[in-house]
Structure formats: structure tokens, C-alpha cells
Amino acid sequence: MSELPSPEDAREQFLKDLAETESAAQNRGGLLPVDISNLQVRWLGKKQGIVTGLLARLKDVPKEEKARFGGSVNSLKREIEARLEALGTEAERRAARQAEEARAVDVTLPARLRPVGRLHPLTVVRRRIEAAFKNLGYEVADGPEIETDWYNFESLNFPQNHPARDAVDTFFVKGGGPGKDRLLLRTHTSPVQMRVMERKRPPIRILSPGRVFRKDDIDPRHSPVFHQVEGLTIDEGITFAHLRGTLAAFARSFFSERAEVRLAPTFFPFVEPGVDVAVSCVFCERKGCRICSGSGWIEIMGAGMVHPRVLEAGGIDPERFTGFAFGMGIDRITMLLYGIPDLRLLFENDVRFLDRVWN
Numbered sequence: 001m002s003e004l005p006s007p008e009d010a011r012e013q014f015l016k017d018l019a020e021t022e023s024a025a026q027n028r029g030g031l032l033p034v035d036i037s038n039l040q041v042r043w044l045g046k047k048q049g050i051v052t053g054l055l056a057r058l059k060d061v062p063k064e065e066k067a068r069f070g071g072s073v074n075s076l077k078r079e080i081e082a083r084l085e086a087l088g089t090e091a092e093r094r095a096a097r098q099a100e101e102a103r104a105v106d107v108t109l110p111a112r113l114r115p116v117g118r119l120h121p122l123t124v125v126r127r128r129i130e131a132a133f134k135n136l137g138y139e140v141a142d143g144p145e146i147e148t149d150w151y152n153f154e155s156l157n158f159p160q161n162h163p164a165r166d167a168v169d170t171f172f173v174k175g176g177g178p179g180k181d182r183l184l185l186r187t188h189t190s191p192v193q194m195r196v197m198e199r200k201r202p203p204i205r206i207l208s209p210g211r212v213f214r215k216d217d218i219d220p221r222h223s224p225v226f227h228q229v230e231g232l233t234i235d236e237g238i239t240f241a242h243l244r245g246t247l248a249a250f251a252r253s254f255f256s257e258r259a260e261v262r263l264a265p266t267f268f269p270f271v272e273p274g275v276d277v278a279v280s281c282v283f284c285e286r287k288g289c290r291i292c293s294g295s296g297w298i299e300i301m302g303a304g305m306v307h308p309r310v311l312e313a314g315g316i317d318p319e320r321f322t323g324f325a326f327g328m329g330i331d332r333i334t335m336l337l338y339g340i341p342d343l344r345l346l347f348e349n350d351v352r353f354l355d356r357v358w359n
């Protein structure tokens with residue numbers, strides 16, 4: 001207690017303390033509430049406050065000085081309270097203004113650029129295929145990825161013992177019924193076309209792009225998830241010539257004005273006859289190169305005249321109507337067009353791959 005100053009010295013000290021606090025606060029724009037509360041604790045605090053200490057010493061002051069000493073300390077206390085009160089109000093306002101300014105938007109700042117996404121190469125190719133067929137009058141149709149055995153196999157004339165029906169090739173899903181009602185992940189998009197046949201009378205011209213599933217081990221050319229586009233045309237008087245003309249028109253619009261198609265007989269359960277479709281190599285114009293393995297031709301799809309039993313399963317009279325269908329793998333065509341060496345790049349979603357410009 002003995003180190004306490006006289007009320008007069010205390011007043012000088014307070015003014016000095018205040019001046020120092022103010023000058024320290026200058027680079028923050030002035031006194032803030034925290035400075036005021038620090039001063040309050042230092043000078044008026046109940047435990048360590050200097051003025052509080054002076055008041056406590058009143059009892060030790062000789063009788064004849066008590067009145068003068070007490071008066072001085074009290075007036076010092078009121079002066080400090082008044083100063084801190086006024087400065088406190090100012091500090092509160094200053095703090096509120098600073099918070100407001102911190103929230104304000106600086107319209108002169110450059111905009112934060114959002115990274116721009118791109119279309120996936122499979123999307124680019126699918127849309128180009130769709131565009132080519134839309135020009136020929138086709139409409140895009142959609143359907144479920146979980147299908148029944150009926151729509152995926154039975155109605156499409158796949159025999160009971162066809163290898164595609166084997167659990168080795170197909171993902172079966174729990175919860176379906178027995179036989180035709182068994183549930184599975186579609187192995188091609190043909191079921192979409194079966195469903196269209198059921199509800200729509202010819203003429204039918206549809207395209208069914210989509211994700212399909214086979215139980216394959218993953219390697220540079222295989223994936224359990226891949227993509228397909230199938231197409232279907234049904235009307236009175238549709239012949240194999242329409243099939244050939246349509247696929248040739250597609251090849252010219254999708255690959256090159258000079259592209260030619262070559263058909264070779266093959267077997268698919270849902271068509272008769274069936275053909276493998278090759279396009280003249282767009283890279284070497286049939287001279288033979290690395291991409292077409294020197295043959296000048298690239299196999300891009302399968303096709304054929306819709307089997308009468310498939311028309312019948314779709315509720316369409318095969319005596320009156322005929323049709324053709326085709327199917328191609330989007331992934332393979334995408335890899336071919338862009339020189340993508342590994343199918344897995346299409347599914348891993350590595351931004352260094354996706355950020356390339358695909359068009």
C-alpha cells in the first residue's frame with residue numbers, strides 16, 4: 001500500500017496512462033472497448049485498482065488530512081469514471097463501425113473465378129451420335145438400369161443357356177421373382193427398345209444410349225460398367241437396304257464425308273440376319289495404319305433385321321412389320337477418336353484427364 005501515489009500524482013499518472021493507451025491504439029483506428037476495460041481494471045478495479053487502493057488507505061490518513069485526502073480521491077474517481085464512460089461509448093461505436101466495414105463488400109476486388117467444368121468425353125461422343133441420328137428422325141429413349149430377365153434376355157430371343165445369361169457375365173440383383181422376373185443390371189440397352197415396342201405402334205425410330213453392366217475384370221479394355229447406344233427402326237416395308245443406307249448415312253455424318261461402311265455376316269440372337277459393321281478407317285483412309293491394324297477398316301457396331309420372335313414379344317405383328325436394329329459401344333469409339341489408350345481413364349475422373357478439351 002505504501003507504494004500508492006498521492007491523489008494528485010495518481011491523476012497525472014492516469015492522464016499519462018490514458019495518453020499512452022490512446023497512442024498505442026492509433027494504428028487500430030483509436031480506442032476499442034478492450035482498452036477501456038483494461039483502464040477500468042487498472043484504475044477502478046475492485047481488487048488491484050489504484051483508486052480503490054487510495055480509498056482503502058483513507059483509514060490510515062491522519063484525522064486532520066482525512067477530509068482533503070478523501071475529497072481528492074473521490075473527485076479523481078468521478079473524473080476517471082466520467083472519462084472512461086465517455087471514451088467507452090466512443091469505443092463501442094468505433095468497434096461497431098469496424099465490424100461493419102469488415103463485412104462490407106469491396107466491389108473493386110477482382111471476381112473469384114470458379115473453375116469451369118467440361119463435358120466428359122463420353123458425353124461429347126454420345127451427344128454427337130444422338131445428333132447424327134436425330135437428323136435421320138430418331139428420338140432418344142430412356143429406361144431402367146435394373147431390368148428383369150424378360151426384358152434383358154427372354155423377350156430378345158436369348159436362349160436359356162446363352163453365355164450372357166450366365167452369372168459369370170451378368171450382375172444379378174436380389175429381390176426379384178423367379179425365371180422371367182429375375183432382376184439384373186441390364187447388359188445392353190435393348191430392353192429400353194422392348195419397352196418402347198410394347199407401348200408404341202410403328203413407325204418406331206428410336207435411339208437408346210445408356211450405361212450397361214457386365215461382370216468383367218478391370219483392365220485397359222474391360223470395365224464392369226460401360227456405355228452403349230442402340231437404335232431401332234420398325235415400320236411396314238423396312239428392308240436390309242434401309243439398314244445399310246442408315247448406317248452409311250451415320251458413318252458419313254459422324255466420322256467423315258468420305259467414310260464407307262462394310263457389312264459382314266454374324267450372329268446375334270435378336271436379329272436375323274445379323275451383321276458386323278465396319279467403317280473405313282478415318283485415320284488412313286483405308287491405306288492401313290496402326291489404328292486399324294493395317295486393315296483399313298474399323299469395326300464399330302453390330303446390327304441386323306429384328307428377329308420376328310422379338311417383334312412378337314414386343315406386341316408387333318411380324319407379318320405386317322419389319323425392322324432393323326444396331327448397337328455400338330460408346331467407350332470404344334471414344335477411345336478410338338481421341339487416342340485414349342486405357343478405358344480406365346474414362347472412369348477414374350482424374351481432373352488432369354477431364355480438363356483436356358474434348359471436341
Ligand code: 2NL
Nearest residue numbers: 190193270302303325326327328329
Ligand atoms: C453390339 C451389337 C446389337 C442389337 C444390338 C437389337 C435390339 C432390339 C432388337 C434387335 Cl430391341 N436388336 N439390338 C442388334 C444387333 C446388334 O449390338 O455389338 N453392340 C455393342
